[in-house]
Amino acid sequence: MKTRSTQTSATANVPDDAAKPKAAATDRTFAILELVASASGPLAVKTIGATLGLPKPTAHRLVNGLIEKGLLARDLETRDVIIGVEAARLAVGILRASLSRAPVRSVLRAVSADLGETCNVGVLDGGDVVYLDRVEVEHWPLRLQFGVGSRVPMHCTAMGKLFLATLPDAMRSRLLASGPFSAQTAHTLTDPAALAAELESIAARGYSLDDEEYVVGVFCVAVPILSSTGRTVAAIAVQAPKVRLSHDRVEQVLPILRRGAEALSAQFG
Amino acid sequence: MKTRSTQTSATANVPDDAAKPKAAATDRTFAILELVASASGPLAVKTIGATLGLPKPTAHRLVNGLIEKGLLARDLETRDVIIGVEAARLAVGILRASLSRAPVRSVLRAVSADLGETCNVGVLDGGDVVYLDRVEVEHWPLRLQFGVGSRVPMHCTAMGKLFLATLPDAMRSRLLASGPFSAQTAHTLTDPAALAAELESIAARGYSLDDEEYVVGVFCVAVPILSSTGRTVAAIAVQAPKVRLSHDRVEQVLPILRRGAEALSAQFG
DNA sequence: TTTCAGCGTCTCATTGAGTGAGACGTGACG
DNA sequence: CGTCACGTCTCACTCAATGAGACGCTGAAA
Known part of the structure; x- marks a missing residue:
């Protein structure tokens, strides 16, 4: 339940673990886009997930989200991930x-x-x-x-x-x-x-x-x-x-x- | 907003789709980036929020998130929002x-x-x-x-x-x-x-x-x-x-x- | 053929990140 | 010195994101 812990910061017992819980969907989405943009060629989703340390379903969810926006696309033969046409439009605008x-x-x-x-x-x-x-x-x-x-x-x-x-x-x-x-x-x-x-x-x-x-x-x-x-x-x-x-x-x-x-x-x- | 009328969706300012409760942070973040990228000049946060139909605090939170990533920046005099240097790097990669x-x-x-x-x-x-x-x-x-x-x-x-x-x-x-x-x-x-x-x-x-x-x-x-x-x-x-x-x-x-x-x-x- | 391994997809309980109304601070302008 | 407009802060609420695990598909090896 929502225990109203009276002294929130009294216990320094739970310090932020090294670099684990910094998990924002937006951050990871941008990280994926940047990874694909800076890659030398098409990337497998598995590679993306491994590189960024994402769990399997999460990697797929985020990648598919970017594909729906047109920012990424799939190589239709290999199913690998490449940059989408919307990303190029965005890039020109930027x-x-x-x-x-x-x-x-x-x-x-x-x-x-x-x-x-x-x-x-x-x-x-x-x-x-x-x-x-x-x-x-x-x-x-x-x-x-x-x-x-x-x-x-x-x-x-x-x-x-x-x-x-x-x-x-x-x-x-x-x-x-x-x-x-x-x-x-x-x-x-x-x-x-x-x-x-x-x-x-x-x-x-x-x-x-x-x-x-x-x-x-x-x-x-x-x-x-x-x-x-x-x-x-x-x-x-x-x-x-x-x-x-x-x-x-x-x-x-x-x-x-x-x-x-x-x-x-x-x-x- | 101007009218203090309850937040009925009858406002004719945004061509937003009928589904109001759909609100993904990532989508809106990309919308902001694209808006700034396609704007003719610096934008006030107010303008961004109004254009995209974002509540005031939300607009600021998302904009500041992009600024922290370096994708956006502030005009040092007017505090308006402009494209950041990281965005240019990303764009070149794209x-x-x-x-x-x-x-x-x-x-x-x-x-x-x-x-x-x-x-x-x-x-x-x-x-x-x-x-x-x-x-x-x-x-x-x-x-x-x-x-x-x-x-x-x-x-x-x-x-x-x-x-x-x-x-x-x-x-x-x-x-x-x-x-x-x-x-x-x-x-x-x-x-x-x-x-x-x-x-x-x-x-x-x-x-x-x-x-x-x-x-x-x-x-x-x-x-x-x-x-x-x-x-x-x-x-x-x-x-x-x-x-x-x-x-x-x-x-x-x-x-x-x-x-x-x-x-x-x-x-x- | 069967077996196996590697990936992608789906489900779902959990939770915490995102949300937004409202209060408050601040600076400009008459 | 109001007041007006914009930015910032707070804080419950809640819904979208999360990720372990199960499942299914496909293609290669046996």
Whole structure:
């Protein structure tokens, strides 16, 4: 019964055991999500439970809860657990929101101001490049049409090619195998072999260009934003009409972009 | 709240479902995280509580829980809630983990662009067709959350009939024996014999059609994705309103679908 | 074929984490 | 100096989460 123990804390006899009873459903749910997100591949539920020290039914209950929300999914062949599509949506939203914080925002603003051109930050999501943030220059008559949240292809944009170039070999070949790629302009690289060569060149240079490969008359330069582990997790790019930005200005804009990338890398762990 | 009226559910502020007593801490916690992630700027706890229909103390408790985990943080001046640094780390992990979907998405995107219509990739799981991925042609006003992961019947969809047609005889007859099938529309094939005839025709043609058999006014074309051993392991389909896609366009879309299927078969090998 | 082992699913008594109305503190603004 | 709005605290209540154990399925070994 509910014995009203008069002196609750009088007896120090029952101290908190080492690390046992910290069992909140929400904590464990997030732990599972993070585990799957940081895993190198699909995970068996058994592995999840063992790693986090969860009892068998509890692990299944929590995993299934996440699957119902779409945050996780099952590999339909192996029944293993993988990241779900809702999680990717959430992740894009999180990154976008974390970039809208004032101190971070000023970085992109400064880069754009230094260059006098439109700049944006993007990540790779499900085979597309998605723009997380963007600062436009308004005093030029030529405006470009891609706002925050819009998605552009990988194979014909500076950012997209940069991501492709820095992907693990296995994934890059899988993606290249999914070509032939749509020709957006006469300059688009549609041949997987030609694209592969371009990617090698990008990986060697450390930056990526888009010379009218996606939109006629538009030139882009992109550099990677690295995580603390040195992995490319995002990119920052400048885009402008080719009359104002072309190969001859690349060496000028690179240091400015790189400075911005370095400042932003702290935001991505 | 404004009105001191007893907490009748007649308040018209929240599109909450009828079931009020359903209250899971984890669900609400994720709802808060998603709300902050999709917000345009910092949010007051009051706003969060009001938007999600949470009582005052509950909103604070859940928000503070997320802040303790580092997933949220407070704007140091306004005390408003913003995205935390841990959330950004989680998001990067999620995007990286979801890269395994990128090749499929990439192909699907190209096919959908070529056709100008919504396309999807699905597999057979249990007795249902499950959509693995989907690319919609509509612009991105966030209406695409339905579709991926959802299940549709076998007997009245282009993909489902395609899978049925390519199944081993024993299993096909077993599934056909499982009954008269539900009539989703006036065009649905509900008779096992009629369906069996249709399946033979599909097997001979090598592609499958759905002429308003599942949803009135919607026409679908599906072709198989073959493994390296020649087995049908998945399918790719296009679906569109019948005014834009019907029998007369089938010969047009087939080569494009087949090209996509071929590219995808490498991903499923 | 049978046997076995490993996983996933289900049940259910137990309990404690979550809940939310209400009281209280606090800071801004006229 | 009210007062108004928002955050914090308290505390019974209770329902959702928990996890041991039983059960069932599937696939591999014998």
